[in-house]
Amino acid sequence: MKASAGTARSRVLARRETRSAYLFLLPSLIFFVGFVIVPMVMCVITSFFDSTMGKDTVDVFIGVQNYVELWKDSIFLRSLKNTFLIVIVSVPLTCIFSLWVASVIYNLRGPVLSTFRCIFYLPVVTGSVAVTVVWKWMFNNYYGIFNYVGKGLGLLDKNINWLGDERFALWCIILILLTTSVGQPIVLYVSALGNVDPSLVEAAEVDGANNFQAFWKIKWPSIMPTTLYILVITTINSFQCFALIQLLTSGGPNHSTDTVMYYIYYTAFKMYRYGYANAMGVVLAIFIAVLSAVQFKLAKEK
Amino acid sequence: MKRKKILALGLAMTMAMSLAACGNTADKETKAPETQASGESETAGAQNDETASADGESTSITLWTYPIGNWGNSETVDGLIASFNEAHPEIKVSVEYLDYTNGDDQVNTAIEGGQAPDLIMEGPERLVANWGAKGYMVDLTEFFEADSASDIHESAKAACQAADGAYYEYPLCMVAHCMAINERIFEEADALQYVDTENHTWTTENFFKAVQAIYDSGHQDVTAVYCNGQGGDQGTRALINNLYSSTFTNPEHTEYTVNTPENIKALEELAAQDGVNFDASLVGGDEITLFRNGTLAMSLCWNAAQQTNSEMGEAGKTINGDNIIPMLFPSDDGKTELCGGIWGFGIFNNGDDAKIAAAKTFIDFICNDETQVVESVKASTYFPAHQDLKGIYDGTEIADVMSTFSEYFMPSMGDYYQVVPGWATARTEWWNMLQRIGTGGDAATEVETFVTNANAAVTAEQ
Numbered sequence: 001m002k003a004s005a006g007t008a009r010s011r012v013l014a015r016r017e018t019r020s021a022y023l024f025l026l027p028s029l030i031f032f033v034g035f036v037i038v039p040m041v042m043c044v045i046t047s048f049f050d051s052t053m054g055k056d057t058v059d060v061f062i063g064v065q066n067y068v069e070l071w072k073d074s075i076f077l078r079s080l081k082n083t084f085l086i087v088i089v090s091v092p093l094t095c096i097f098s099l100w101v102a103s104v105i106y107n108l109r110g111p112v113l114s115t116f117r118c119i120f121y122l123p124v125v126t127g128s129v130a131v132t133v134v135w136k137w138m139f140n141n142y143y144g145i146f147n148y149v150g151k152g153l154g155l156l157d158k159n160i161n162w163l164g165d166e167r168f169a170l171w172c173i174i175l176i177l178l179t180t181s182v183g184q185p186i187v188l189y190v191s192a193l194g195n196v197d198p199s200l201v202e203a204a205e206v207d208g209a210n211n212f213q214a215f216w217k218i219k220w221p222s223i224m225p226t227t228l229y230i231l232v233i234t235t236i237n238s239f240q241c242f243a244l245i246q247l248l249t250s251g252g253p254n255h256s257t258d259t260v261m262y263y264i265y266y267t268a269f270k271m272y273r274y275g276y277a278n279a280m281g282v283v284l285a286i287f288i289a290v291l292s293a294v295q296f297k298l299a300k301e302k
Numbered sequence: 303m304k305r306k307k308i309l310a311l312g313l314a315m316t317m318a319m320s321l322a323a324c325g326n327t328a329d330k331e332t333k334a335p336e337t338q339a340s341g342e343s344e345t346a347g348a349q350n351d352e353t354a355s356a357d358g359e360s361t362s363i364t365l366w367t368y369p370i371g372n373w374g375n376s377e378t379v380d381g382l383i384a385s386f387n388e389a390h391p392e393i394k395v396s397v398e399y400l401d402y403t404n405g406d407d408q409v410n411t412a413i414e415g416g417q418a419p420d421l422i423m424e425g426p427e428r429l430v431a432n433w434g435a436k437g438y439m440v441d442l443t444e445f446f447e448a449d450s451a452s453d454i455h456e457s458a459k460a461a462c463q464a465a466d467g468a469y470y471e472y473p474l475c476m477v478a479h480c481m482a483i484n485e486r487i488f489e490e491a492d493a494l495q496y497v498d499t500e501n502h503t504w505t506t507e508n509f510f511k512a513v514q515a516i517y518d519s520g521h522q523d524v525t526a527v528y529c530n531g532q533g534g535d536q537g538t539r540a541l542i543n544n545l546y547s548s549t550f551t552n553p554e555h556t557e558y559t560v561n562t563p564e565n566i567k568a569l570e571e572l573a574a575q576d577g578v579n580f581d582a583s584l585v586g587g588d589e590i591t592l593f594r595n596g597t598l599a600m601s602l603c604w605n606a607a608q609q610t611n612s613e614m615g616e617a618g619k620t621i622n623g624d625n626i627i628p629m630l631f632p633s634d635d636g637k638t639e640l641c642g643g644i645w646g647f648g649i650f651n652n653g654d655d656a657k658i659a660a661a662k663t664f665i666d667f668i669c670n671d672e673t674q675v676v677e678s679v680k681a682s683t684y685f686p687a688h689q690d691l692k693g694i695y696d697g698t699e700i701a702d703v704m705s706t707f708s709e710y711f712m713p714s715m716g717d718y719y720q721v722v723p724g725w726a727t728a729r730t731e732w733w734n735m736l737q738r739i740g741t742g743g744d745a746a747t748e749v750e751t752f753v754t755n756a757n758a759a760v761t762a763e764q
Contacts, residue, residue: 053410055437055651141583142523142597164530164583166741250531253582253737269407270730 040285043278051275059275066279076280079251079258082170083284086259087238087291089174094181094234095227101182102189103215117187124183132247135176139163139248163249166256173244173257181237185230192226193219228299232292239288260284361660362394363420368405370475370645371607371683373423378681385674386667393660395421402533413438418650421661426461426471427720429648434470435723435763440649440658441468442665450670453690458644461718473646473687474669475679478707478715479536480640482604484596485625488512491519491599502629502710506545509632510575516599517577524577525600526589529736532729534586536641537602538736542568544631544638551719558728558756561749569745580740596622604628605643606707607683610700618703628707630714639716645682685712724759731755 047066049059070076105116123131138145139162150156162168196219204214242261245251251258251266258266260280268277372378376399383395398419400408406428412418418438422429433439445451446459446469454473462471480502488494493515496508504512516524527538543550546564551557572578584592586603593601594614601608609628610617618626630638646669649661668678669687676694679686685708686694695704722728735752739745 053414053436057436139583141579141581142592161579161581161583164581249583252530252734254734254741266730269410270726272410272726 043281046275047279047282049275051273051278053272053274062275066276067283069276070279070283075255075258076260076263078255079260079263082257083239083241083259083261085170086174086177086241087235090177090181090238091231091234093178094185095230097178098182098185098230099189099227102186102193103219105186106190106193113190117190120186121183123180128180128243129247131180132176132244135172136163136248139172164253166253169249169253169257173241173248176244176248177238177241181234185234188226188230189223192223196222224299228295231295231299235291235295236288239284239291360392360394361656362396363657363660363664364396364398365421365423365664366398366400366409366419367423368400368402368645370423372681373645374399374401375681382668382674382678382681385677386664389667389671390663393663395664409433413650418652420650420652420654420657421664422648422650423474423645424648425643425645425720426718427725429471429646430462430464430469431721431723431725433650434464434468434648435466438650439470440651440661441470442472442649442662443469445469445472445662445665448670450666453688455687455689457642457715457718458646458687461642461644461721462646464721465723471644471646471648472665472669473644474675475646475682475684476642476644476687476715477605477607477684478640478642478711479540479603479605480628480711481537481541481631482593482601482608482626482628484593484599484620485627486622487516487521487596487599487624491516491521493519497627497629499627502627502706503636503638504629504632505636506632506634509545510571513575513577513600521599522577523579523592523598525598525602526579526581526584526592527572527602527736527740528584528586528589529580529582529733529740530588531585532733534589534603535729535732536643537586537589537604539732540631540639540641541602542572544633545571547633547635547637549717549719551717551722553717555719555722557760558722558724558753560756561746561753566746566749569739569749573739573745580736582737582740593626594620596620596624602631606685606704606711609703609707610683617700628711630711638714640711640714641720642715642718643684644687644718645684646687722760723763724756724761727759728752728756 046059048061048063050062050065051059101116101120105113108116137143141147141159141161141164144159144162146162147156147159151159160168162172200218200222201214204218209217240261241259242265245257245259245262246265249257251262261284264277264280264284267273267280367373367379376397379397383397386395387393409418409422409428413433422433429439442462446454446462451459451472455476458473458476462469462473464470483497485494488497491512493512496512496515497504513524527541528534529538539550542548542565545568548562548564548568549559552559573580581589589598590601590603590608592598606628609626615621616623620626631640632638647661647665649658649665651658667674669675675686675688675691679691679694680698683700685704695701698704731752735748738748738751
């Protein structure tokens with residue numbers, strides 16, 4: 001009798017706790033559903049329509065026509081290629097550079113470590129518009145510091161139009177992206193490396209492991225979850241590169257810096273082709289999801 | 303199982319709340335016509351005044367304005383609204399300031415979200431050819447039928463009329479966009495001999511001679527055919543169209559006609575000319591900055607407001623103190639056609655007749671009231687759309703400059719072709735075309751690509 005009363009009471013308590021938990025979750029859930037789930041569903045639905053701006057226009061269902069058109073659109077294909085180039089170059093470089101910096105600074109004394117963390121994190125917390133304006137000055141064709149120094153040192157014969165020349169523009173964007181991307185991974189790696197059990201490293205060293213072996217066999221596996229997180233976040237950010245393009249090159253010259261995100265914006269807000277832009281959004285989301293899944297899978301196997 | 307039920311309940315609630323939120327908007331939208339019905343649909347501005355005053359109720363309207371001279375300056379606009387409120391205390395006007403980089407996106411987003419402003423100030427390419435053609439604007443024909451519009455410039459009137467015959471803009475001010483040269487740089491390169499500084503004219507031949515002379519003098523960046531975006535693109539269009547007297551569209555504004563031998567010749571010669579940079583990292587605003595700081599010897603993005611602008615130093619001078627001479631674009635036949643800027647007001651049809659009536663009252667006061675219109679136009683730093691309104695800058699410190707522009711530049715204002723269907727696409731195609739030519743693309747091929755794509759947009763919009 002006592003036992004059944006106790007079970008009933010614990011059930012009531014569990015139910016009450018569950019209810020409280022869901023109530024606490026509810027505000028976030030409302031925002032998540034309203035601003036993420038619903039737009040996502042709308043995006044997918046709209047991608048099957050010829051949808052444009054106009055008071056009296058009616059969205060026409062066209063099936064997968066938008067998706068078929070995408071693969072015939074040379075600008076979209078170029079945007080996709082540029083986006084993949086950014087991801088392929090930027091993600092490994094960001095990870096390697098931030099791991100290197102973190103491994104050098106993580107065991108420094110407190111104030112020195114904090115100073116380095118501040119320096120590398122500064123571009124992250126600074127507004128992207130401010131960062132971009134400064135870079136735009138530095139890359140300026142007429143009075144930019146890169147041309148000034150390059151000519152001063154005899155490296156350049158004449159000014160290079162860094163952002164206005166197809167050969168350089170995308171690489172300039174990747175360089176800026178790197179500076180704004182490494183801050184967070186460095187902070188995360190510093191923290192992860194600091195949490196590696198020192199007794200394991202010491203034991204390995206006693207057993208004769210050199211620095212590289214201690215890192216590769218002990219530290220690297222220990223920080224793998226952090227690496228996975230950094231890889232996924234950096235990949236997503238690189239795929240969604242937009243602000244730099246919008247502020248610096250508008251996709252030019254000759255679409256050489258168009259990314260899928262920028263082309264989505266351009267198609268939707270300049271050309272008013274909402275259905276087509278949404279189809280691009282869906283394709284981009286699929287690419288990001290697949291790549292993230294692969295990264296998870298590989299990291300898990302490791 | 304129970305957890306799933308609770309989760310499902312939570313999701314259902316969220317959906318219900320979202321739908322309820324949508325429902326409220328729908329209610330507002332459907333209730334508006336009821337309000338209209340009770341208030342009777344008003345048309346003429348004067349009648350609206352009487353109605354609004356008679357029922358003693360205040361109406362709030364929103365005005366979104368692009369930076370047209372000092373119409374982008376809150377202090378100036380607050381003063382204009384204060385004058386309006388002295389005459390019409392029953393109408394409250396709140397203002398939002400747009401810029402040319404993001405303004406269109408803001409307006410488009412607002413339209414799609416059902417939050418379009420009541421009033422907007424800009425030119426026919428947006429109000430008439432874009433939002434008007436898409437059915438979002440109120441027809442303002444009644445304004446043009448009134449006596450107060452009898453002296454509106456014909457070119458301005460024509461630009462405000464859409465293909466369907468409706469007027470979606472009432473013009474306040476206008477200007478002819480021109481170019482400018484740095485007198486010192488020209489003098490040092492002995493290039494002033496190619497310029498008629500008295501009449502502000504030059505021939506195509508002399509233009510190229512001047513560019514070459516300046517380049518040879520060691521000033522390598524003479525001018526920039528800027529093509530990073532659409533900002534200030536009227537300058538590049540005017541230069542190319544005028545060099546060998548060609549056109550951008552047909553006179554009926556139904557087709558893009560850039561693929562003429564004259565335009566192709568102009569592009570080829572510009573691309574081959576030393577000192578002319580096809581620069582894909584600049585827009586018009588950047589080019590003006592480079593001209594003002596003495597980097598470039600010429601600007602293609604100039605007008606009366608730039609000449610009187612003293613934000614970066616003394617008006618009419620570069621930062622270094624060099625004289626700036628405004629110039630007509632060079633032409634081979636001596637007849638330059640300048641691209642015009644015409645600015646005025648349009649009203650978004652948000653389904654609320656009271657707000658539409660209030661917006662019409664505002665336009666009528668700002669653009670037609672004999673005393674007010676002078677201040678309204680002066681705030682723009684351009685010229686009045688009313689032909690009979692003369693000498694508004696007399697006695698001001700910019701009187702001489704405005705007189706020069708009035709005498710030598712305004713008469714050269716050409717066809718306002720920016721109302722062709724597919725204009726948004728054509729503008730984008732234009733700077734992309736310049737980028738391709740600037741990086742070695744064949745002018746004839748690229749111009750043909752432009753015309754094909756731009757005319758496809760015309761067909762799509764018709």
